[in-house]
Amino acid sequence: MMSASESRLSTLFTHKALNATAVASLVGALVALTLYAFDSRELLGVSVWEKPLKFLLSALAYTATFSWLYSFVDRRKKFATLMGNLIAALLIVELVAIVGMASVGLTSHFNISSPFHIGIWSLMATAISVVWGATFILGASLWNSQLMSRDLRLAVRWALGIALAGMGIAFTMTPPQPQQIEPENWAGIAGAHTVGAADGGPGLPFFGWSTEAGDLRISHFFGLHAIQVLPLLAVVLVLIGASYRLRISVITGVAVSYSLLVALTYTQALLGQSIVHWSSLMGAISLIILAVITTAITHQSNTSSSGYSQSRISDSNR
Secondary structure, three states: OOOHHHHHHOOOOOOHHHHHHHHHHHHHHHHHHHHHHHOOOEEOOEEOOHHHHHHHHHHHHHHHHHHHHHOOOOOOHHHHHHHHHHHHHHHHHHHHHHHHHHHOOOOOOOEOOOHHHHHHHHHHHHHHHHHHHHHHHHHHHHOOOOOOOHHHHHHHHHHHHHHHHHHHHHHHHOOOOHHHHOHHHOOOEOOOOEEOOOOOOOEOOOOOOEOOOEEOHHHHHHHHOHHHHHHHHHHHHHHOOOOHHHHHHHHHHHHHHHHHHHHHHHHHHHOOOOOOOOOHHHHHHHHHHHHHHHHHHHHHHHHHHHHHHHHHHHHHOO
């Protein structure tokens, strides 16, 4: 007979297709990590296995998170199951394309150098667009879930909004750059994540984010992974025994800060500024925003603590 904790654990990750994709992504990531270490081939200046490894790890986090969130769906469960199935299947399509192209030393994203490459890129673009739509619909199923506490629901709502925006940033990478379509520069590539330089230049280790120009992948990364960060924050606040009012204020403050981080890194990329070389203006704006939000959270926390203490004193005097 299962204990209460074992019974609860069995209901945490309940979407079979998302679980299967998470396991496949984990296995794929371990294989890619091994090849990353031993295969010396490079593509655009980095290991051919770097991109597959990053996408496999991201898919693992994404599918595991939504399998957990699916357990909180309390309405239209069958439709939510269908959306989860769609996400799982199309992420597999995306991953197979990325891993397959990398294994033969070819780029997958933005590659329109032949009818075959156009077909692969179109398949990937269509798959991830449908994943975005399915995520939106699954998120709508979670929006008013009564199976979540109010603070967790608040965190999930913020997370869904930021994640969908972060995913949407990827679509702004797809239009061809002016220099790419000039006849003398044509290389079969249309679209880029770097602003102010060509893709494949110097970048941060593993992440690859440009250290010379703007990089749209940064805001895309932060936005996408809000779906893990904010719900996890809500869970941690409960585990450390934070009061309800404190949890709400911290979640709201962090969510607003996180949203602004995504917006600032996106703006910075569009301006062609590297993540390691902030302009004075962007730096000043960031510091002002951080100071305002920190002050607001501190004030709310002190208010919550004061209210709690006064409540305790009142109770003791009765």
